Each structure stands twice: as structure tokens, then as C-alpha cells.
Amino acid sequence: MHNESAAIKDFLFDLGADLASFGDITELPADHRRNMPFGIAVALKYPSKVIEDIVDMPTQEYFKYYNDLNEKLDFIVQSAAQKISDMGYNAIAQTREYARENALDEETVLIPHKTIATRAGLGWIGKCALLITKEFGSSVRLSSLLTDIPLQTNQPYNEGKCFNCRLCQQNCPAEAVKGKNWDIKTSRSELIDVNLCEKKARQRAAAIGVDAVICGRCIAVCPFTKRYIKENKNNKNEIKGVENEK
Ligand code: SF4
Numbered sequence: 001m002h003n004e005s006a007a008i009k010d011f012l013f014d015l016g017a018d019l020a021s022f023g024d025i026t027e028l029p030a031d032h033r034r035n036m037p038f039g040i041a042v043a044l045k046y047p048s049k050v051i052e053d054i055v056d057m058p059t060q061e062y063f064k065y066y067n068d069l070n071e072k073l074d075f076i077v078q079s080a081a082q083k084i085s086d087m088g089y090n091a092i093a094q095t096r097e098y099a100r101e102n103a104l105d106e107e108t109v110l111i112p113h114k115t116i117a118t119r120a121g122l123g124w125i126g127k128c129a130l131l132i133t134k135e136f137g138s139s140v141r142l143s144s145l146l147t148d149i150p151l152q153t154n155q156p157y158n159e160g161k162c163f164n165c166r167l168c169q170q171n172c173p174a175e176a177v178k179g180k181n182w183d184i185k186t187s188r189s190e191l192i193d194v195n196l197c198e199k200k201a202r203q204r205a206a207a208i209g210v211d212a213v214i215c216g217r218c219i220a221v222c223p224f225t226k227r228y229i230k231e232n233k234n235n236k237n238e239i240k241g242v243e244n245e246k
């Protein structure tokens with residue numbers, strides 16, 4: 001199990017993953033997880049400057065990275081699924097194409113990436129319903145795999161660590177964030193009004209000439225994201241570094 005775990009982690013990091021971890025997902029519905037006992041969560045970070053520049057409105061740069069990171073994540077999880085298959089096990093990469101074929105939309109796979117990420121101890125669900133990581137706050141894009149390769153799993157997050165913070169609620173232009181602390185039993189609709197959020201995010205994207213549902217305000221104001229931005233303040237090569245990886 002240790003060898004398999006190390007091999008998969010090395011593979012994911014070699015492909016450019018910024019965060020990767022493994023979770024036991026056997027408590028989730030067997031048909032949703034395709035009878036696979038393990039989930040692999042993978043995250044790529046936005047360059048901190050891209051998020052810092054979302055003072056109020058989303059930016060063209062943010063939209064560009066949103067798409068680029070999604071594309072790179074698809075490549076990483078597809079490559080990892082092939083690697084696991086070559087090792088003699090089964091794996092399903094939850095790419096955007098898999099989501100389109102198996103779920104409601106690109107963001108809502110049957111087992112959301114965020115759920116796998118909490119099971120894998122990558123982060124918790126914030127009051128704004130985004131995954132919050134200690135390393136990069138909510139300044140990440142996520143993907144995931146379902147697999148039966150034996151993996152050494154992390155301790156899951158079963159409750160949020162937002163405590164008394166309400167910055168995403170106070171700064172949401174749609175007033176969509178309800179302000180509830182997440183725990184394992186909390187549904188997305190208890191955290192945010194998804195319709196209000198999507199409507200506002202579409203308007204804000206349109207205001208910068210983009211046909212998409214992007215906003216980014218709750219990412220930018222989160223203190224965990226701000227800590228990441230502060231720690232990278234003097235890293236002038238950060239954007240160049242990410243572009244070179246593509
Ligand atoms: S993405 Fe924008 S509209 Fe949606 S919850 Fe976050 S701040 Fe509010």
C-alpha cells in the first residue's frame with residue numbers, strides 16, 4: 001500500500017499537481033462511487049497575483065487561468081487513471097467530459113471533487129461552499145479520481161474551520177452566502193443560494209466581456225487565500241513558473 005501510494009503521489013506531483021491526497025470514500029453511495037473504495041483529490045493553485053487582482057470584479061486573467069487549470073487538471077487525472085490501469089487496478093478520472101456524461105453539469109459530478117477532497121483531508125468546505133485549503137485558501141481548482149488501487153488514506157475533514165469568520169458572506173455581491181458553518185451533514189443549499197450566486201456570477205462575467213459563470217470575490221476575500229497571497233508577495237516568478245509548466 002505504501003509503495004502504491006508513493007508511486008501515485010510522485011506521478012501526480014511530477015505532472016504538476018500542487019496538492020494531492022487520498023481518501024476512504026466507502027461511506028458514500030456505492031453506485032455514485034462506481035464501487036470504488038478510494039478517492040484521489042488533486043488541486044492546482046491559481047497564481048496568487050491573479051487572485052489578488054480580483055479587487056471587486058473578476059478579471060480576464062482569472063478567466064484564462066480558470067480554463068487553463070481545468071484543462072491541465074483533466075490531463076493530470078486522465079494520465080493518473082492510465083498509470084493506475086498500467087499497475088493492474090481500476091480508476092475513473094472525473095474529468096469535465098466524465099461530468100458531462102454522468103452528472104448535472106461541469107461542476108456537479110455525482111461525487112463532487114469537493115467531497116472527495118474533504119474525505120482525503122485536502123481541506124474543508126467554507127461558508128461560501130468552496131473547498132478551503134490551508135496551503136492556498138480557496139484559490140484552487142480541483143479534480144478527482146475514483147479507484148480501487150490500495151492507498152494510504154488521510155484523515156478526512158468532517159467539519160469546517162471557518163469559525164466566526166463571515167467575510168465571504170459580508171462581501172458576496174449576490175447575498176448568496178447564508179453564513180452557516182459546514183459539517184459532514186451540511187448540503188450545499190444550506191450554505192449558499194446557488195441560483196443567486198450563478199445569476200450574479202454570470203452578470204459579473206458578462207460585465208468583463210466573458211460568457212461564463214465566474215466571480216471570484218469569495219475566493220479573494222477569504223483570510224486563508226489572503227495568507228497565501230501574502231506569503232507569495234515577493235515571488236515575482238510565480239505566474240511565469242505556472243505558464244512554463246503548461
Ligand atoms: S462566487 Fe460571487 S456571487 Fe457566488 S457566492 Fe462567491 S462572492 Fe457570492
Ligand code: SF4
Pocket residue numbers: 126127128132161162165166167168169221222223224
Ligand atoms: S471567508 Fe471566512 S467564512 Fe468564508 S470560507 Fe473563508 S474562512 Fe470561511
